Amino acid sequence: MNPDIHGPLVKGKTRKQIKARRDRAEARVKKSVRQLCVDRDGYCRLSSEAWENHPDDWHDDALNDTCDGPAQWAHLHSHRRSQTRGQTATRRHTTFGSLMLCVEHHQQYDAHQLQILIVGNDGCDGSLEFRARHAS
Numbered sequence: 001m002n003p004d005i006h007g008p009l010v011k012g013k014t015r016k017q018i019k020a021r022r023d024r025a026e027a028r029v030k031k032s033v034r035q036l037c038v039d040r041d042g043y044c045r046l047s048s049e050a051w052e053n054h055p056d057d058w059h060d061d062a063l064n065d066t067c068d069g070p071a072q073w074a075h076l077h078s079h080r081r082s083q084t085r086g087q088t089a090t091r092r093h094t095t096f097g098s099l100m101l102c103v104e105h106h107q108q109y110d111a112h113q114l115q116i117l118i119v120g121n122d123g124c125d126g127s128l129e130f131r132a133r134h135a136s
């Protein structure tokens, strides 16, 4: 165990120093959780390659399933950063609550044109339902 990380706070550390250390710890969590999502989802969870690896995912026929743009790490809306501000890094960034999406599908999701529904108890680690939602 690294005493610098896990030991008691050294007296006299400024809030700024503590904040910097927390930010570094969060960066490590983000990096490892993102990598786990890449291993699980590949480039985009809606791609046909990912669907092959996740046969229990359900894809709506009305989806625009053409991927475009680089891979991005997306948080489900209930786990998005604005909703989890102030929580610890390991609660904010989980494989349960995040997945890989290409830019196209990430934008569709943020624009609420694409719904991502959790089916079981495992979040994005389990099967997901992808539904198209069209503006009326």
Ligand SMILES: [Zn+2]
Pocket (backbone or CB within 6 Å): 044, 045, 046, 047, 065, 066, 067, 068, 101, 102, 103, 104, 105
């Ligand atoms: Zn995609």
